[in-house]
Amino acid sequence: MKSVNLQLLVLFFLGFFLLRTTSVQAQAPIDSLHLIARPYGDSIVLRWAPGSYPGWQEMLRQGVKVERRALGHKQFMPLNENPLKALTLEQFRNTTNTDNANIVAVAEALYGEAKPSDQPKTGPMGQALEKYDEQSERFMLAVVNADLSVPAADALGWRWVDRAVRPGTPYEYRIRLVETDAPAKVAASNTVRLAANEAYLLPPVVEVQLIEKDHQVELQWARYNDDRFFAYRIEKSTDGGRSYQRLNKVPLVNGVHDETSEWHSYTVELAANYQPAMYRIIGLNAFADQAPPSDAVEGQGIDLNAPVPPTDLKVVDLGDGRMEITWKNPSQAPDHAGFVVTRASSYHGVFKPLHANPLPLSQLKYIDENPVPHAPNYYAVYSVDQAENTLKSNVVIGNWRDVTPPAQPVGLVGKVDSVGNIFLMWEPGTEPDINGYRVYVSHAKNREFLQVNSDIVHQNYFFDSTTLQTLTEVIYYKVLAVDHNFNPSPYSEILELRRPDKVAPNAPVFTEYQAGAEMVQLSWRPSSSRDVIRQEVWRQAGDQDWELQGALTDPAADAYLDEGVLGGQFISYKIVAVDDAGLRRESHPIRVYTGNHSERPGVLNFDGKLSATGKEVELNWSYPITEKLVFLVYRGTAQDALRSYKKIDGAERQFLDNKTMSGSESLTYAVQVLFPDGTRSALSEPVQVNLNLK
Structure with missing residues (x-):
């Protein structure tokens, strides 16, 4: 062996x-x-x-x-x-x-x-x-x-x-x-x-097809032939099918190709194109039995290489409604047959021939007698060979000599919906060369307008959106038109659109109050929101429900006199700002104490200062009455009104506040006497202590 x-x-x-x-x-x-x-x-x-x-x-x-x-x-x-x-x-x-x-x-x-x-x-x-x-x-x-x-x-x-x-x-x-x-x-x-029946005759391989390529042919046959065959032999005939020669010494096994494809393929390399030959496929099963040959398919290698395309392509507007296209020919291919001039309406558009037959190699220019008026004309020149293979040149644009802009857009209208979507529409321009529109927006009529869209809008409508969580209720739009030469029209009239109001106004802030036995004088800083149409004064006596005392239609009103009060009780007040959309915002409430006709005497010589350590506030007062009573200490800041703060035994005439508020520059204090029968004295005159805490 x-x-x-x-x-x-x-x-x-x-x-x-x-x-x-x-x-x-x-x-x-x-x-x-x-x-x-x-x-x-x-x-x-x-x-x-x-x-x-x-x-x-x-x-x-x-x-x-x-x-x-x-x-x-x-x-x-x-x-x-x-x-x-x-x-x-x-x-x-x-x-x-x-x-x-x-x-x-x-x-x-x-x-x-x-x-x-x-x-x-x-x-x-x-x-x-x-x-x-x-x-x-x-x-x-x-x-x-x-x-x-x-x-x-x-x-x-x-x-x-x-x-x-x-x-x-x-x-x-x-x-x-x-x-x-x-x-x-x-x-x-x-x-x-x-x-043991008669011998089963294998059928031939079916669905065989041939694809012609450059110096190649590719044979393909359906993969479902693998249900019968384990391997395949490829044969070729160059004498019209009278004799065949085997191309593969080792049969092609059916598991060696891409199993995701529905087709087997086998490529035959060819020394020359345009030499027809016949091909057939023979299947082999696992018993090494050979099926009859498939039907023969015929094909040849073909030239798929196009000539080098033209270079230095130029377009000139002749001024009389015609365009002249010129180019250079770098190709030296022996089978180069000529040129085909094409035109399209866009750079990536479908380029259509402008003449029926290829131009001769000696012709290096072409005049387009009927370019599309008032629009860009895109040109490309193809080189073509005798096998009709083509290769495209670079694309050039031929523009009309147009310096006349479109007319000003008119009829601009729009709407803002409840979620901030904006729809704009205007009358379309009538110019034949109009290319589209640019849309501009601003949040103030006298400020710069910015372009919304980076691309040209080719319709006479536009969709935009805006936030509704803003105190600026108005938004402004304008549009202009451009033609194919990008000549801009004048701006349209400015369109003012109002956003649906979703933001409540800023709250008012109390600045001062004066309380007497039968009246309370309130002062505040009004809301800064420009859409406020009403201010409401609300009062709450003790634990009762809030009651509306007055509705002020002047948004700038900053004071109110409440003359319907009873002496000797605590009353809370708040101011509510209401805007034109019905949205409301309340101030922080304040609590005041009204006087009494039979007021008990208040404390005397009330004073406050920083202690020697500089870490606490020392309050001192005098009071001649020695019966059992309680002193109520009130404290407030520059931003907040006086509020009940501490209860002090009636035998004391001093209070040290060691819980000063960080971030406050000063504290305001007052003292009130609470008697055993529940009556109270008037509040002392407030004392302000400047803080310089160490």
Whole structure:
């Protein structure tokens, strides 16, 4: 037998069958055997293969028993007395045709010595991977070559021909492994049932098509042919189909192409274009049977390379309604046939020819007699060869000499909805060369307007949006028109739109109050919001409900005299600002104490100052009455009115406030006397203490 290195054979077949190995290498169980069968009229041929390398090793060690039973019989009967095994190395040397590459490949898969890798893997895991790769290559060679060659399948012990059959009689077949030292240990294949009918004729490969390319043709055939065929041969005829030559020495296996595509493809490289040839495809099944050739398809390589396109393209407005296009020709291609001048209405538009036949190579200019008036005309010149391949030049624009702008847009109207969407519309311009409009916006009529849209608006309407959470209720728009030469029109009249009011006005702030026995004088700083239309004065006596005392229609009003009060009680006040949308905002309420006609005497000599430590406020007063009573200390700031702060025992005439308020520059204090019968004195005169806390 000729010595063939295993690595060389692996490389020979690997390029064709690598993708198939991803399926045959799958780690199936050791006892996994796959059986198929096919009738040939006077016989039935069985073919099988192990599902994994370990399963193959068991087949080599034990051999295979082929069993059959006829319809109606319960018992499977063996067809071979001795287990069927692969040929030994000696048998390969003495009985096989070593010129057959498939025979040599399976012999090397069985007995060849693997060539060490150029980059051997190290360590226990690396050695295991090296071993796995070697076993996978051997197994791949065996499986693929058994499918491609009957002698190879016989040499592996993976084929059996049953000639002892009766025509039309159904049979069931299976194969199994039998442990010679443990007969009960059996691994069996699937069972196949078929009758010894006439030989099944393979159909040809169908849906074959050809795509012509430059110095190539690409053959394509439908992938569903793989349901019948394992591999394909490609043949070519240059004498009109009288004889064919095979193009691929090794058949194309159906697992090597992109399995996401619905088509197989095979590219034939050609030395020259325009030399017709016929092509056909022959399918092979797993029994190495060859189907009839497919219908032939005819084709040739074609020239797909267009000449170099024109350069230095220029357009000139001749001033009489015509455009002149000129260019230069850098092409030296021998098959260059001429030029085609085209025009479009936009840079990326559809360019249409301006003449029926290509212009000769000697003509390097063209006059467009009918360009589109008052609009840009985009031109490109194509170079064309004798095979009608074309290549486009750069695009140039031909502009009319137009310095007249469109008229001022009129009829600008708009609306702002409840969520801030804005719709603008105006009357469309009547100029034939009008290109579109630009929209501008401002939040003040006398301030700069900014363009809303970066692109030209080609309709006479525009959608915009604005926030409603703003105190600025008015927004302003104006538009202008531009023509195709971008001449701008005058601005339209300014459109004023009012936003729906969603923001309540700023709250008023109390600044001062004076309380007497029958009246309270209130002063405040009004809301700064310009849309306030009313101010409401509300009063609450004790724990009663709030009552409206007055509605002031002057938004600037800043004082109110409440003459309907009772003396000797606490009353709360608040001011509510109301805007033209009915939105309201309340001030912080204040609490005042009204006087009494029978007022008890108040404290005397009330004074306040910072203590010697500078960390607390010291309050002092005098009071002649010694009956049981309580002093009420009130405190406030520059921003907040006096509020009840502390209760002091009636025997005391001093109070130290060590809880001064950070951030306040001063504190205001007052003292009131609370008698056992619940009556109160008037508040003392307030004392303001400037803070300079250390």
